Amino acid sequence: MSATNETVQDHGQHHHKDLAHHFDTLEQQHDANTLGMWAFLLTEVLFFGGLFAAYTIYRYKYSAMFEEASNHLDITLGATNTVILILSSLTMALAVRCSQTGNSLWTGRWLLITIAFGLMFLGVKYVEWKHDYHIHLMPGKDWSGKDYWHWQYAKKAKEMETEAHKKGSAEHSLPNRNDVLADNDPSLGVRGIQESQQARLFFLLYFCMTSLHALHMLVGFVLIGIIAYFAYQGAYSPEYYSPVENIGLYWHFVDIVWIFLFPLLYLLGAHMGH
Amino acid sequence: MATTEHSTHQPAPLSLYLATFGMLMFLTIVTILAGFHNFGMWSTPIALGIAGVKAALVVVIFMHGYSSSSLTWVIILASMFFLTIMLGLMLSDYVSRGWAL
Numbered sequence: 206m207s208a209t210n211e212t213v214q215d216h217g218q219h220h221h222k223d224l225a226h227h228f229d230t231l232e233q234q235h236d237a238n239t240l241g242m243w244a245f246l247l248t249e250v251l252f253f254g255g256l257f258a259a260y261t262i263y264r265y266k267y268s269a270m271f272e273e274a275s276n277h278l279d280i281t282l283g284a285t286n287t288v289i290l291i292l293s294s295l296t297m298a299l300a301v302r303c304s305q306t307g308n309s310l311w312t313g314r315w316l317l318i319t320i321a322f323g324l325m326f327l328g329v330k331y332v333e334w335k336h337d338y339h340i341h342l343m344p345g346k347d348w349s350g351k352d353y354w355h356w357q358y359a360k361k362a363k364e365m366e367t368e369a370h371k372k373g374s375a376e377h378s379l380p381n382r383n384d385v386l387a388d389n390d391p392s393l394g395v396r397g398i399q400e401s402q403q404a405r406l407f408f409l410l411y412f413c414m415t416s417l418h419a420l421h422m423l424v425g426f427v428l429i430g431i432i433a434y435f436a437y438q439g440a441y442s443p444e445y446y447s448p449v450e451n452i453g454l455y456w457h458f459v460d461i462v463w464i465f466l467f468p469l470l471y472l473l474g475a476h477m478g479h
Numbered sequence: 480m481a482t483t484e485h486s487t488h489q490p491a492p493l494s495l496y497l498a499t500f501g502m503l504m505f506l507t508i509v510t511i512l513a514g515f516h517n518f519g520m521w522s523t524p525i526a527l528g529i530a531g532v533k534a535a536l537v538v539v540i541f542m543h544g545y546s547s548s549s550l551t552w553v554i555i556l557a558s559m560f561f562l563t564i565m566l567g568l569m570l571s572d573y574v575s576r577g578w579a580l
Contacts, residue, residue: 236548243551247558254562261566262573280511287507295500298541305490450543457542461534468526472514476522 223445231444238447242454253462256417260410260469267403274407276474277342277363282333283471286326287463293322294460300436301453304446309439312449316433319456323422323429330419337408339379344409356401358385411470418466421459428452491540499540506533 221231228234264271300315337343340362341355361380432452435441441449510529518525538544538555547555 236550239547240551240554243547243554247554247561250558250562251565254565257562258566258569261570265570265573280514284507284511288504291500291503291507294503294537294541295496298496298499299493301543302490302493302496454542457537460541461537464533464537465527465530468510468514468530472511472526475511475514476517 221444223442235445235447235450238451239454242451246454246458249458253414253417256410256414257465260414263403263406263410264469264473267406270400270403271407272474272477274404274474275470275472276477277340277359278411278471279333279336280471280475282329283467286329287467289322289326289329290460290463293319293326294457296322297453297456301446301449304436304441304449305443307443309436309441312441313433313436316429316436316449316452320426320429320433323426327419327422330415334412334415337412342408343412344405354386356404357397358382359404361385414466414470418459418462421462425452425456425459428455489546491543491545495540499536502536503533506536 224231225234228237296315296319300312300319303309303311303315341358345355358380361384365378365380429452432448436449506529510526510533513522513525513529516522544552544555
C-alpha cells in the first residue's frame with residue numbers, strides 16, 4: 206500500500222494538464238490511446254467481415270450472375286467516390302500532422318475539409334442510389350418468386366442506356382413499367398426466377414455494404430466535427446493530440462473499407478463491356 | 480517499439496503523405512484498367528492484391544503503422560488473422576460440401 210501512495214505523490218509533482226492520473230507519462234498515455242483505438246478497429250474489421258463473408262460465399266456460388274449484376278453499377282461514379290475518399294484521407298492525415306506540429310488552426314481547417322470531402326462522397330452516393338432505385342435494383346418484397354419483373358426492368362434499362370450511348374446521346378429515358386410487365390416472357394420460367402434471385406442477392410449485399418459504410422461516414426462527421434471544435438479551442442498540442450490521431454485512424458479505416466468495396470462491387474463485371 | 484521518449488510524436492515529412500496519396504491514385508487507375516481487362520480466374524486475386532497494397536499504404540503511412548508500438552501491430556495483425564479465419568474456414572466448408580443455397 207505504501208508503494209502505491211508514493212506513486213500517487215510522484216504524479217502530483219509533475220502533472221501535465223493533459224495527463225490522466227492513471228498514466229505515468231504522456232508517451233504511455235498516447236500508446237494506450239492508440240492501442241485502444243486499434244482494438245476497436247479490430248472489432249470493426251470483423252463487423253464488416255460478416256458482410257464480406259456473405260459476399261464471398263454467394264459470389265463463389267453465383268459468380269456469373271454476380272458479374273452480370275455488377276455491370277449494372279456505375280463505375281464512373283464509383284471511381285469518382287474512390288478519388289474523393291482518398292483525398293479525404295490525405296486531408297485527414299494532414300490534420301493529424303498539423304496537430305503534431307501544434308498548428309491548431311490548420312488542424313481544425315483540415316478536419317472541416319475532410320468533412321466536406323465526406324459530404325461530397327455521400328452526395329455522389331445519393332445520386333447513385335437514387336438512380337439504382339429508379340431502375341428497380343433495390344431489393345424489395347416483389348423481387349422474388351414469380352414477380353421477377355424488377356430484374357427484367359433493370360436489364361431493359363441497361364439495354365436502353367447502352368443503346369443511347371452507342372448513338373452518342375448522353376440522355377436516355379427509363380423503360381415503361383407496363384411494357385416490361387407485358388414483355389415478361391413466361392418461358393424464362395425457373396431460370397428467370399433463379400437469375401432474378403441471384404441478382405437480388407448481389408444488390409442486397411451492395412446496398413447493405415455501401416449503406417453500412419455510409420453510416421460509418423455519418424458517425425465520422427459528428428466525431429470529426431467535435432474534434433475540430435476542440436482543435437479550434439486550442440485543446441491539442443504536440444504533447445497531447447491523441448483524439449485527433451484516433452479520429453484519423455477511424456477515418457482511414459472507413460477509407461480502407463471502400464478501397465475493397467470498389468473493386469468487389471463495381472469492377473466485377475467491367476470486363477464484360479459497358 | 481518506441482526507443483526514445485518522443486519517437487512516436489515526430490511528424491512525418493509532408494512529402495511522404497503527398498507521395499502516398501499519389502501512389503494511391505496511381506493504384507486506383509491501375510485497378511480500374513485491370514478491371515476492364517479479362518484475366519479470367521486471376522481477375523479477383525489481382526483486384527484484391529492491388530486493394531491490399533493500397534490498404535497497406537494507408538495503414539503504414541496514414542495510420543502511422545511505421546511508428547506504432549509492437550503491441551499495436553499485434554492488434555493489426557490479429558484483425559487480419561481473425562478475418563482470414565472467418566472467411567477461410569467458412570469458404571472451405573462451402574467449397575468442400577454441396578450446401579444447397
